[in-house]
Amino acid sequence: xxxxxxxxxxxxxxxWCPDWPAVAAAADAxxxxxxxxxVISANRVVTCSATARAAGVRxxxxxxESQARCPSLHVMTxxxxxxxxxxxxxxxxxxxxxxIVEVLxxxxxxxxxxxxxxxxxxxxxxxxxxxxxxxVCGTESFTGIADExxxxxxxxxxxxxxxxxxxxxxxxxxSIAELGAEPSLCGDDRDHxxxxxxxxxxxxxxxxxxxxVTDVATRFGADAVVAHRATRAEAGRSASxxxxxxxxxxxxxxxxxxxxxxxxxxxxxxxxxxxxxxLMAASVACxxxxxxxxxxxxxxxxxxxxxxxxxTPEATADRIRWQLDGWLSxxxxxxxxxxxxxxxxxxxxxxxxxxxxxxxxxxxxxPGGDGEVADRARRALVRVQxxxxxxxxxxxxxxxxxxxxxxxxxxxLGDELTPASxxxxxxxxxIPEPAPxxxxxxxxxxxxxxxDPVQVTRRGMFSAEPTTVTWGSRSWDLLWWAGxxxxxxxxxxxxxxxxxxxxxxxxxxxxxxALLLRYQQQGWTVEGVYx
Numbered sequence: 001x002x003x004x005x006x007x008x009x010x011x012x013x014x015x016w017c018p019d020w021p022a023v024a025a026a027a028d029a030x031x032x033x034x035x036x037x038x039v040i041s042a043n044r045v046v047t048c049s050a051t052a053r054a055a056g057v058r059x060x061x062x063x064x065e066s067q068a069r070c071p072s073l074h075v076m077t078x079x080x081x082x083x084x085x086x087x088x089x090x091x092x093x094x095x096x097x098x099x100i101v102e103v104l105x106x107x108x109x110x111x112x113x114x115x116x117x118x119x120x121x122x123x124x125x126x127x128x129x130x131x132x133x134x135x136v137c138g139t140e141s142f143t144g145i146a147d148e149x150x151x152x153x154x155x156x157x158x159x160x161x162x163x164x165x166x167x168x169x170x171x172x173x174x175s176i177a178e179l180g181a182e183p184s185l186c187g188d189d190r191d192h193x194x195x196x197x198x199x200x201x202x203x204x205x206x207x208x209x210x211x212x213v214t215d216v217a218t219r220f221g222a223d224a225v226v227a228h229r230a231t232r233a234e235a236g237r238s239a240s241x242x243x244x245x246x247x248x249x250x251x252x253x254x255x256x257x258x259x260x261x262x263x264x265x266x267x268x269x270x271x272x273x274x275x276x277x278x279l280m281a282a283s284v285a286c287x288x289x290x291x292x293x294x295x296x297x298x299x300x301x302x303x304x305x306x307x308x309x310x311x312t313p314e315a316t317a318d319r320i321r322w323q324l325d326g327w328l329s330x331x332x333x334x335x336x337x338x339x340x341x342x343x344x345x346x347x348x349x350x351x352x353x354x355x356x357x358x359x360x361x362x363x364x365x366x367p368g369g370d371g372e373v374a375d376r377a378r379r380a381l382v383r384v385q386x387x388x389x390x391x392x393x394x395x396x397x398x399x400x401x402x403x404x405x406x407x408x409x410x411x412x413l414g415d416e417l418t419p420a421s422x423x424x425x426x427x428x429x430x431i432p433e434p435a436p437x438x439x440x441x442x443x444x445x446x447x448x449x450x451x452d453p454v455q456v457t458r459r460g461m462f463s464a465e466p467t468t469v470t471w472g473s474r475s476w477d478l479l480w481w482a483g484x485x486x487x488x489x490x491x492x493x494x495x496x497x498x499x500x501x502x503x504x505x506x507x508x509x510x511x512x513x514a515l516l517l518r519y520q521q522q523g524w525t526v527e528g529v530y531x
Contacts (some may be wrong), residue, residue, distance in 0.1 A: 272313045479508045
């Protein structure tokens with residue numbers, strides 16, 4: 001066994017489970033691993049199984065096209081929580097062999113190669129042993145070992161062990177597209193960078209590494225500098241050198257003890273916010289976090305999570321939920337805790353100075369806000385949520401539907417922002433743009449010139465020409481109206497079932513306000529106000 005030369009970083013072993021979101025989705029739905037599976041997000045394939053790829057399904061393909069190429073395709077919605085929950089038993093199995101495990105994302109874990117090599121008698125033997133451990137869990141995996149983290153992840157995708165000091169030579173002939181192969185190590189603009197480099201004639205990582213640091217820094221963005229350092233096998237990210245102090249270690253006694261996943265997720269969100277308030281007060285950010293959980297019976301679960309970018313409160317809460325969800329609801333009853341969780345401890349393992357944080361123009365916590373303003377607003381909402389409960393504070397998510405109210409899904413703050421229906425689906429008959437500025441549901445009365453109520457006939461027409469709208473105690477004259485537009489939303493109703501006429505119309509009041517009206521069950525409501 002060769003050892004890393006002096007001055008080089010410690011060797012890293014990466015264990016990669018290919019197509020993990022598809023594997024997890026199939027396992028959760030009790031689908032055979034041999035069946036074609038595709039995981040969809042925003043109506044496009046984000047991950048597919050090897051069987052689906054053999055049938056012509058590819059990442060980025062639209063859902064309809066993928067189903068046309070593979071009629072037997074099982075289409076599943078992306079669910080990061082499911083991926084993390086089902087990955088936890090694999091991490092626990094690997095931790096039984098090598099205790100120090102860092103999860104980069106569900107489907108990819110990192111381990112120190114030196115200790116494993118000493119214990120098993122070589123890097124190759126250690127890699128084979130880990131593959132056997134994961135295969136017992138019914139999952140295919142590949143390992144890669146290299147000096148640097150990025151190189152180890154790429155090597156895992158090729159199933160290779162890179163000799164010590166050989167990272168640059170290993171990466172040089174690989175396609176520049178490998179820079180974006182692992183999303184957890186990429187910035188948001190990595191695809192744009194790869195496309196630009198390809199059009200400039202930089203087709204391999206060796207060609208990119210040959211460019212000078214000055215040229216890359218002045219011509220491209222910050223993510224390009226990180227990618228350039230990775231291709232040159234330089235340290236992609238280093239710790240600040242600070243040791244975690246007691247001020248930034250969150251230790252929580254659960255009273256009463258926690259035995260449900262939803263309760264654990266709620267406590268995890270609160271602890272994540274408390275941790276990040278302490279980190280902000282110390283002017284540091286966390287890139288590696290260890291989550292410890294203990295039960296009243298003395299059992300323990302400990303997992304270290306690593307991120308390419310400093311952890312946000314939402315990312316921290318997600319990782320706590322994934323770990324506890326996988327532990328509390330694991331399929332293997334032998335790995336489940338036999339008693340409720342009595343203690344949670346969040347311990348930052350690696351800290352960086354706050355100067356390492358790169359905020360965008362818009363905050364990630366609250367849509368539409370600046371970073372600092374959004375963060376303060378999010379902390380205030382979390383405090384309200386802690387007082388009133390998890391369901392009391394909700395944020396809107398763009399959803400699918402025909403009416404304006406149906407195109408908004410309210411999700412509890414901190415949960416996965418998953419819409420109730422696909423917003424990119426066709427939705428024939430939906431209200432055209434622009435959408436109303438205000439969405440509400442208030443009863444109104446529409447009358448004709450004879451002061452008789454106006455209804456919508458079975459033919460989808462007004463029973464009389466509308467002239468006034470009464471909303472509350474006030475009435476307005478109509479200057480203009482359009483519609484009605486029937487909404488045939490229950491065409492599947494059985495013969496004889498009472499469905500009723502359902503339609504929408506737009507009206508302009510004499511005070512210059514425009515309303516979107518909805519007719520259902522022989523009555524009118526204001527569904528939206530245009531401003």
